[in-house]
Amino acid sequence: MWYGSQPWSDFWGYLRNTYAHQAELTYLESSYEGQLVDWIWETDQYDALILNPGALAHTSYALYDALLGCGKPCIEVHYSPIHQRERFRQRLITAQACRGVISGLGWLGYELALIALLRD
Numbered sequence: 266m267w268y269g270s271q272p273w274s275d276f277w278g279y280l281r282n283t284y285a286h287q288a289e290l291t292y293l294e295s296s297y298e299g300q301l302v303d304w305i306w307e308t309d310q311y312d313a314l315i316l317n318p319g320a321l322a323h324t325s326y327a328l329y330d331a332l333l334g335c336g337k338p339c340i341e342v343h344y345s346p347i348h349q350r351e352r353f354r355q356r357l358i359t360a361q362a363c364r365g366v367i368s369g370l371g372w373l374g375y376e377l378a379l380i381a382l383l384r385d
Contacts, residue, residue, distance in 0.1 A: 276372040280379065287383055288312075298325055305331040313382040314339040315375060322347075322359045332362035338385060340378035343368040 281290050291311065293304050298321055305328070308314060314337050318328055322341065332339050339362070346369030347354045360366045365381065367374035 271372060273372075276375070280376060284379060284383070288379070290379075298327060302327050302331045305335050308335050308337050311337060313337055313385075315342055315378045315382070316340070316359070316363070317342045317344065317375075318359050320354075322357045323353055325359060328359045329362045332359060338382060339363045340381060341366045342374040342378050344371055344374065345369060 277292055284290065295301055295304075296319075301318070301321070305314070305316075314332075314335075316328075316332070316339055318325065318341065321328055322343070341357065341360050341363040343366070347357070348368065357366065364385075365378075367378055370377065
């Protein structure tokens, strides 16, 4: 099993409460590539991005272009250890447009990405 049992909503509440004094966090989710691209291009109100593109990380030049073009720092996060999974998952197109990649640390990866962006 690659994914844990703690619900995202519980972890999201923890992040918002813990970092409320440092950042206003917004959470957006879609499985549609076009919606993700649109949101990336609409990031004027945000200082940075944390992105889990899922399987689109391995295929989406549209996300890659949007990440490069938006001018915002981004850290890509993958809940599961992608380098221990199928070979095709080890090539990350979108990561090339990101400041860094965190993989295999579960929900902690999102918190570490947030800490890194807050310190930047």
